[in-house]
Amino acid sequence: MRIEGSVAIVTGGASGLGGATASLLASRGAKTAIFDLNEEAGRAHAARIGGVFFKVDVADDDNVGQAIAVAESTLGTARLLLNCAGVAPAIKTVGKDVKPHALDAFRKAVEINLIGTFNLISKFAARLAQAEPIGEERGVIINTASVAASR
Numbered sequence: 001m002r003i004e005g006s007v008a009i010v011t012g013g014a015s016g017l018g019g020a021t022a023s024l025l026a027s028r029g030a031k032t033a034i035f036d037l038n039e040e041a042g043r044a045h046a047a048r049i050g051g052v053f054f055k056v057d058v059a060d061d062d063n064v065g066q067a068i069a070v071a072e073s074t075l076g077t078a079r080l081l082l083n084c085a086g087v088a089p090a091i092k093t094v095g096k097d098v099k100p101h102a103l104d105a106f107r108k109a110v111e112i113n114l115i116g117t118f119n120l121i122s123k124f125a126a127r128l129a130q131a132e133p134i135g136e137e138r139g140v141i142i143n144t145a146s147v148a149a150s151r
């Protein structure tokens with residue numbers, strides 16, 4: 001997939017894996033949209049790399065649908081989706097204190113890392129399926145967030 005000139009959406013693009021991914025894509029000429037909950041860090045990083053920030057909760061149904069539509073009306077049809085938004089509680093199923101993993105923390109990781117990733121995949125793919133192919137492909141989706149963050 002050609003990166004230069006393509007529109008890329010990077011969730012969790014304000015920091016960490018997503019931040020580095022957004023920097024790399026922008027440096028290779030992608031028009032980069034950062035989707036993140038952290039407005040301060042997201043705006044600052046977007047300004048650094050010449051991208052555009054959108055405040056998005058990846059686990060929110062309406063928020064994601066609207067954000068993709070606004071990003072595409074601003075930048076053009078998005079061809080690349082990099083799902084990096086996630087939380088990494090790194091809590092053991094049973095810790096040294098022999099207490100069980102707090103269920104709320106696991107539920108939150110599933111909600112953001114798994115459901116949030118699927119939320120982006122399905123909405124992005126539904127739009128991409130209607131876009132003209134470039135050569136033999138329409139676009140690319142890469143996912144990194146993992147529920148394995150809870151051990």
Ligand SMILES: NC(=O)c1ccc[n+]([C@@H]2O[C@H](COP(=O)([O-])OP(=O)(O)OC[C@H]3O[C@@H](n4cnc5c(N)ncnc54)[C@H](O)[C@@H]3O)[C@@H](O)[C@H]2O)c1
Binds near residue numbers: 015146
């Ligand atoms: N760092 C690694 O080496 C590594 C390796 C493999 C997988 N992962 C997984 O990737 C994910 C991100 O890791 P990281 O190290 O980049 O973490 P990070 O905390 O540096 O970055 C995560 C970003 O996601 C954003 N975010 C969190 N919840 C969100 C939500 N609901 N909506 C939108 N944005 C949200 C945060 O604001 C933050 O900017 C985690 O799930 C982690 O388990 C990390």
